[in-house]
Amino acid sequence: MQDANSTLDSDARQLLDTLANSFNDTYGFGSFTVSIYDTAWVSLVAEKIDGHTCWLFPTTFTYVLARQSSDGSWDSDRSEIDGILNTLAALLSLEKHRALPLLSKGREAGDLDDRIARATSFLRHALQNWNVNASKHVSFEILVLGLLDKLEEFSVRSEFGEREQLVAIRNRKMAKFDPLTLYGNSASTALHSLEALTGRVDFDRMRHRKVFGSMMASPASTSAYLMNSSIWDDEAEAYLRHVITAGMGKNSGGVPSAFPTTLFEITWVVSTLLESGFSQEVLGVDRLTKLVDIVGRAFDAEEGLIGFGRSPSPGHMVRKYEAKTHFKTYTTERDASFSTNCNVLKALLHVKPRPSQWLRQIGKLVSFICDQWWKTNGSVEDKWAAVRILKIQNADVSWGKIHSREETAYASLALAELACLPPLLPLNSEVKEAIRRGREFLAKESSTANSPDYLWIEKVTYGLSTVSRAYVLAVRNIPMSDYYFGDRLKQLCAVPMGKVAHSIKFFTKLPLFAQSPNWKVESALIESYLYLPQLKRVQLDVFSEQDWDKFKYFDYIPFSWIGPNYLNTTPLGPALQFDMMVFSLLVYQADEHMEVVIGPKFAGRLNIVKDIIESIFDNLDGNHQSNGCVRICNGERPKKRRNLDGGRSQVNGYAASEPYEVKLENGRRDGAEVKRTLRGFVKFVLKHPGIRPAQEAQIQQLHHEMKTFPVAHVTQLEDNERLSKQGDIHGGDSSSVFESPSSFFYWVHHTSSDHTSCPFAFAFLTCQISQGKETFEIAEGKYCAHAICSHLAVMCRMYNDHGSLKRDREEANLNSINFPEFGSRESRGSDQDLKDRLFRLASYERKCLELAQSELEKVADPMIMRTMRTFCDVTDMYGQMYVLRDLTQKIVSGDGAIKRKSVDGEDINIEYFQ
Secondary structure (H helix, E strand, C coil): CHHHHHHHHHHHHHHHHHHHHHCECCCECCCECECHHHHHHHCCCEEEECCEEEECCHHHHHHHHHCCCCCCCCCCCCCHHHHHHHHHHHHHHHHHHHHCHHHHCCCCCCCHHHHHHHHHHHHHHHHHCCCHHHCCCCCHHHHHHHHHHHHHHHCCCCCCCCHHHHHHHHHHHHHCCCCHHHHCCCCCHHHHHHHHHCCCCCHHHHHHHCECCEECCEHHHHHHHHHHCCCCCHHHHHHHHHHHHHCCCCCCCCCECCCCCHHHHHHHHHHHHHHCCCCHHHHCHHHHHHHHHHHHHHHHHCCCCCCCCCCCCCHHHHHHHECCCCECCCCCCCCCCHHHHHHHHHHHHCCCCCCHHHHHHHHHHHHHHHHHHHHCCCCCCCCCCCCCCHHHCCCCCCECCCCEHHHHHHHHHHHHHHCCCHHHHHHHHHHHHHHHHHHHHHHHHHCCCCCCCCCEECCCEECEHHHHHHHHHHHHHCCCCCCCCCHHHHHHCCCCHHHHHHHHHHHCCCCCCCCCCHHHHHHHHHHHHHHHHHHHCEECCCCCCCCHHHCHHHHHHHHHHHHHHHHCCCCCCHHHHHHHHHHHHHHHHHHHHHHHHHHHHCCCCCHHHHHHHHHHHHCCCCCCCCCCCCEECCCCCCCCCECCCCCECEECCEECCCCCCCECCCCCEHHHHHHHHHHHHHHHHHCCHHHCCCCHHHHHHHHHHHHHHHHHHHHHHHHHHHHHHCCCCCCCCCCCCCCCCCCHHHHHHCHHHHCCCHHHHHHHHHHHCCCCCCCCCCHHHHHHHHHHHHHHHHHHHHHHHHHCHHHHHHHCCCCHHHCHHHCCCCCCCCHHHHHHHHHHHHHHHHHHHHHHHHHHHHHCCHHHHHHHHHHHHHHHHHHHHHHHCCCCCEEEEECCEEEEECHHHCCCCCHHHC
16 A cells, blocks of 8 residues: 555655656746647648748648548537638638649649548538537637638538528627727737638738747747748747647647646646645645646736635635626637536635635535536536546446547546535435546556547647646545534435435336446435425415415436436536426326315216317417416415405416306306416426427427326226226226217327327427427428327326226226227127227337437437437326336315325335335
8 A cells, every 4th residue: 555655755756857858947837738730721831932832831731631531621520610721721722732832842742632532521411410519619609600710711511500690690799899908918819810801801910929939839920920920930830839849749730739737737647636635744845846847937027816825815816707697718719618516616715814705705606517417418527638437437446438538637626525415415325336446447548648638629629648647646635525414504405314214115016227326216215305495485376275284296306307317427417307307296296186175076068178178279479488486485375365255266377257257056156266277287398498489390299298197197087987887997897988979099199198198298398498499300200200299198197097996996087998999798808808908009109209319319319319318208208117016196085175194004205214
């Protein structure tokens, strides 16, 4: 162990020595990986020498030629925008070298015609399939269009579907740009991307903006400045020569996207090592002093905007970069950075002697970070870094899509820091094991890892070896966090672990979770309980007759979304999950209302309810743009004003006294009450803020399914009445055959599946995730998506009927096996025979569902597909639960009242929660 620690300490010191020894008094140092984009721009620099013009840096063009892929692209495997930007810049270099071959001093440039044709073909396809909105790289909107404009000089014209959208993004950004900011002395990030501003700015007026020859540490920007200045700049040329020699290309001709990055690397590496437990004595006081002096001098020179030094004040940073809701990485950024705000929060929390003077900024940062986490579907994306957590550790115990050492280090460090939080304490052994395996992976890979992973984003994606090494060392050294949390925080995160233990036993019996390790189910259940208090505070103000406190299904609604979401690597973010939980709650209440209130009250005259539903949908005003009806009210019940005749006056602003009134025997205005309730139900859904971005066609589909859902409920009640009138079906008679006017196939694919609410929920979810576009853009996608919904609803209906046969018979509810297709009265067989036949049909529907899923996967966005699989698993889970146990409580009469009780005397708060 001592030898291991000694080696670890030695590796940490060696890393700091690398930083110190790489430092150049003029240029500093940099460890960014080579960028084809910047190398291509440097290859375009030409100069007159002895009266002849020639390419100034021929090795850079050689490097570009050597790195072209067989498909014609350059470094296109990291992201869409990487392939596009790198290939655009390289293609421009090829075109210019082909147009001016004499400048190459006779050097053979290869078959440029073939190279250009392959590059052009790749670009045509890549641009046509590019999702512009998904791009996060710095200044991509002006860089791409700037390169396309330059390529048009060589008759390379690329039209693509989202070009107008890209132009609109570029124009919005350029509308805020004033060239005069480049000619003065104020800071401007545009200096880093001057190559995109050719023809828009006067490069001769920016000579004073150089820092040791570079334009904001960008080889590409410096090259553009050097090419477009009327007077040659020897200092800029010297900078580019130094970058080719001293950058990570190591004189191969390749250059990085930024150089130098001295302060960036020192602050990240030193702070990471110190935070992970390396002491100043171990790292070496003299060594640290040398590095801190480098940063300290820059900090003093830049008026405190470096963010490091000897107990600096963050005042200038706050004044410069604080925005209304967050902190900016740079003053003109388009998208806020999640990781930047995390780092600012860490910095303010460590201000000496106390951070309390920055409480307002700390509160703003916490709100921004929590809000981003709450609203983001999938992983929190960021333009600077990515972190994966416990539940998505790969089979080889690494993390990340590329099984990255660096991401494995990030995830392991995050787990080590979070392990002591109250909700994670029950998972302590799993967390420790995950960290141990992560360390094992890093130790195994360290001997073969010669280059960093490409995880960081600038103009193009890059890797950073020094920071990567620092994080790997930190994981090997950091102890598990051991913070003390007071009772107040513990109460906020209180989870009844006894109930969780019983729940695990139940859920792991379901096929959906049978292959999941217990700890994953346990972690999903723990998270579910954290949602439960908020869900119980939701007031829907729709089904006002119901006794909210006695609804037992509250407990498992959160897990019904969180558990399946875990299985699909969490495509649904917390806010969307909560919206779907609220929706599930509403649907359960609607189902309860129909069976407990509408059914008995309108027995024999259910056509009245259908007329009411028709009148509601015929008179919708189409206004879907209000704020919705969900309120979190901390336990307060809504106050209902009463009018003179004793009836309710308003609930959520909807008048109870409606023109449509039905006088029944007891003289109550039951028709008006039904209409008020159903209108509240409809308007709650249509006014939900989550569906605002949806297109009109999606809203109309939601409208249709929302109407179909209550109509199917009423039709089911009518069918139940008809079945009941056929004779005595109570008491265990399995031979009752429903005298149906339609086939079982038609019934189960329409009334019965619509009654499950699956199509309704599907329409609501697709509106939520639309982001202003069609969720499924082509015919195949739309058709397969609706096929998935149809087969899923039918399968769930069959599972439901399989599990609820006994209850349905006792309550005189129509069940699938009552249809003639299951045999005549004399040939039906036993209940088990009937269930087996129904289960085989459900298995057929499952095969159809899986086929539709596989077809949709071919045309759907991967994130959308993961969301669809989560939705399928949610619905499937309920069906599997019904097969395992009939969860729905029976309706019984007592003293004229209608109420629920458990099946076979068991509490229906679902036994596994007891």
